Amino acid sequence: MAEFPDLGKHCSLQSCKQLDFLPYDCDGCGKTFCGDHKFPDNHKCDQVNKHTASGDYSGDKSYSCTFEGCQGRELMKVTCMECEKNFCLSHRHQSDHNCEKLEIKEDKTKTAEHVRQIIASKPNKDSGMRSKGGKSSKTAAKVALMKLKMHAVGDKGIPQDSRVFFLVHLPKDTKPKSKAMFFSKTWTIGRVIDSVADFNKIVNSNNTGSEKKLRLFLHDCGVLLDTTASLELCLQKETLYNGSSVILESVHSDCSQIHNFKDYKS
Incomplete structure (x- = not known):
């Protein structure tokens, strides 16, 4: 071991400090850990706990949900292909954010409404025609x-x-x-x-x-x-x-x- 003093790194966990030749860098806190403590749960990562305790992202690059009353934010744009507005993952589907384009399509004719009611009354049939919301x-x-x-x-x-x-x-x-x-x-x-x-x-x-x-x-x-x-x-x-x-x-x-x-x- 003395012949290779710079080989490997010591685990950052105070109670461990084990020298590991294949150390892992945590994506959350950025510290180095051994194989036994590589997961955030195993070294009680304070940065991961901050992220998981709150659903909000406070970084520079985040996109807010335009759904009324929603405070959700995402790391990337989640744009509705129909109304072209941005939403969080929970409101990404048309039916979840009451998409104005979806309402226009459904209310276009009485026939469309009639078909919708028939499908709704027979949930076990024609399942391929169900809403993808x-x-x-x-x-x-x-x-x-x-x-x-x-x-x-x-x-x-x-x-x-x-x-x-x-x-x-x-x-x-x-x-x-x-x-x-x-x-x-x-x-x-x-x-x-x-x-x-x-x-x-x-x-x-x-x-x-x-x-x-x-x-x-x-x-x-x-x-x-x-x-x-x-x-x-x-x-x-x-x-x-x-x-x-x-x-x-x-x-x-x-x-x-x-x-x-x-x-x-x-």
Whole structure:
């Protein structure tokens, strides 16, 4: 060991200080930790706790939601393709922000209203014609959840009442293409990424100087999920549901959205 005094770094955790030859840099506080304390939860990261305690983002680059009464902000623009206004992830769908364009389309003729009433009265038929708003996304997640629980994999040490299930679409060059997995609701999105990578033996360069990083995106719109946000907060804000589909992909650090999200299939 004396022949290589500069090799590796000591863990920043005061109670550890272990010399690690493959140290990890925390995305939250920026400090260096050993393999046992690389996750924010393991070294009680104060910066991550600040992010997860409040749903608001106070940085220089953030975009406020234009929905009346909503104080939500996002790291990237989430623009409605119809009314061209900006919203938070919770109000991104037309039905969630009462899109003025949606109202115009629905009220155009009495025939359109009549068709809408027929569809609403027969929820078990012609399901492909249902609205793609937040309510249908939540319903779809509930249906998917029952299937996911049958064959999902994950850390068996997570208590049953703390498990959150997702269908994870893996990077395009990975086989299989997707996998049902469960995670702890106390974890951050960053830890979810690390868990998926470890379990599926995917190269994870998030704690290195690599140009590309593994990031998690919403499958229904391709929008980036904040790595410092906790799953519990995402569930409360209904950014994600228990049973949602997400995409794991290696992208450049400035990527805020995957535009070919429809190409990711099971």
